[in-house]
Amino acid sequence: MAALAVGLIAAPVLAQTAAAAAAPRQAGTVKTTNATSLTLTTAAGQDVTVTVPDAAKVLVVAPGSKDLKSATAGTLSDVAPGDRVLVTGTAGDSGAALTATRVILMKAQAIAETHAAEDAAWAQGGGGIVRSVDAAAGRIVIASGLKTVTVLTTPSTIMRRYAGDSVRFSDAQVSTIGAIRPGDQLRVRGTKPGDGSGDGSSITADELVTGTFRNYSGLIASIDAAAGTVTLKDLATKKTVTVVVTANSDVRRIPPMLAQRVALQMKGGAAGAAGQSGAPARAHSEDAEGGAQRAGRAGMDLSQMLSRLPTETLGGLKAGDAVMIVATSPAADSPSSTAVTLLAGVEAILTASPSGQTMTLSPWSVGGGGEPSEGGGAAQDAGPQHAASPQ
Numbered sequence: 001m002a003a004l005a006v007g008l009i010a011a012p013v014l015a016q017t018a019a020a021a022a023a024p025r026q027a028g029t030v031k032t033t034n035a036t037s038l039t040l041t042t043a044a045g046q047d048v049t050v051t052v053p054d055a056a057k058v059l060v061v062a063p064g065s066k067d068l069k070s071a072t073a074g075t076l077s078d079v080a081p082g083d084r085v086l087v088t089g090t091a092g093d094s095g096a097a098l099t100a101t102r103v104i105l106m107k108a109q110a111i112a113e114t115h116a117a118e119d120a121a122w123a124q125g126g127g128g129i130v131r132s133v134d135a136a137a138g139r140i141v142i143a144s145g146l147k148t149v150t151v152l153t154t155p156s157t158i159m160r161r162y163a164g165d166s167v168r169f170s171d172a173q174v175s176t177i178g179a180i181r182p183g184d185q186l187r188v189r190g191t192k193p194g195d196g197s198g199d200g201s202s203i204t205a206d207e208l209v210t211g212t213f214r215n216y217s218g219l220i221a222s223i224d225a226a227a228g229t230v231t232l233k234d235l236a237t238k239k240t241v242t243v244v245v246t247a248n249s250d251v252r253r254i255p256p257m258l259a260q261r262v263a264l265q266m267k268g269g270a271a272g273a274a275g276q277s278g279a280p281a282r283a284h285s286e287d288a289e290g291g292a293q294r295a296g297r298a299g300m301d302l303s304q305m306l307s308r309l310p311t312e313t314l315g316g317l318k319a320g321d322a323v324m325i326v327a328t329s330p331a332a333d334s335p336s337s338t339a340v341t342l343l344a345g346v347e348a349i350l351t352a353s354p355s356g357q358t359m360t361l362s363p364w365s366v367g368g369g370g371e372p373s374e375g376g377g378a379a380q381d382a383g384p385q386h387a388a389s390p391q
Contacts, residue, residue: 023101026095030082033079084105085106130185149203150201151202151203152202161173215236217235221240222319223319241337245342251312251314251339251344253312262352321344325343
């Protein structure tokens with residue numbers, strides 16, 4: 001998922017006068033435009049009507065710009081629905097209605113192209129579950145699907161860590177290798193030996209992001225609609241767990257035919273790994289390697305398609321449903337986790353992986369882009385997304 005990390009870029013412009021400091025600002029996604037105004041929707045869902053007089057400056061910036069030096073002059077006619085804007089209004093304006101003195105514009109197409117480049121770079125990197133950390137040597141060993149990968153860090157490696165129950169890249173904090181623990185999920189972009197021609201057993205990290213999440217899978221034993229919880233017996237640990245499903249949880253359902261396709265990929269991997277009893281040792285090894293790759297590919301495909309699957313609700317779930325869940329690590333004073341992602345309809349997938357260990361979902365996600373910052377950059381929710389997540 002991505003070589004160019006837009007990341008958290010914010011270089012606020014210091015107010016020059018008391019009047020400038022008092023000027024309200026609103027940022028969001030453009031909903032509608034006309035010849036004299038636009039309506040934007042903030043991250044909180046509030047619609048703001050912005051009058052744009054001829055004297056207002058419209059500055060077009062590229063995603064990732066750290067200041068306005070490279071901005072180009074535009075007009076209101078350049079603004080279209082789906083674009084991101086940061087509007088500086090006139091002192092005294094209300095929160096829901098502004099008269100713009102300046103509009104910083106980031107085009108939706110430019111955001112999409114930047115995200116695509118980031119996605120490609122992270123996808124070419126790797127991800128998995130942390131098995132060991134040697135902070136002194138700058139070395140992290142992860143399990144990625146059915147193979148082991150060594151992540152090599154350098155003093156220039158950018159390290160971020162997700163905090164609490166947020167998996168927004170914009171909420172990830174700058175961190176250190178000392179904060180990484182076995183069992184964490186890790187995603188990395190960087191350089192593989194021979195520009196990717198190596199065996200994928202190591203990667204030198206340009207950037208990595210980690211977080212502590214739990215993967216659960218099994219059949220729902222009970223649902224408490226009032227408490228917003230589901231209880232299941234996790235296939236991997238054989239323990240009964242309770243997971244809270246909130247309004248922020250991403251709940252999806254995979255169609256049966258699609259689940260069968262993923263399961264077939266996994267079964268192909270298992271068959272390859274088993275090999276044939278009369279096959280030469282080398283052929284058996286090659287089959288096993290191919291099987292591991294297919295199983296890992298199935299896991300990545302499942303994570304990639306998550307955002308395109310139909311949404312589900314807690315009310316649409318029932319006891320006996322097969323689910324896969326990514327959840328926060330439960331707090332010391334709480335017996336339950338909070339679901340980040342819950343995928344229902346996975347009966348065929350769990351049948352293909354009865355141990356519950358071959359397939360895991362990933363917690364990483366990206367939002368719909370980022371807002372231009374006052375300094376011209378973007379506080380982007382960009383970085384590892386579903387497709388790039390640990391498998």
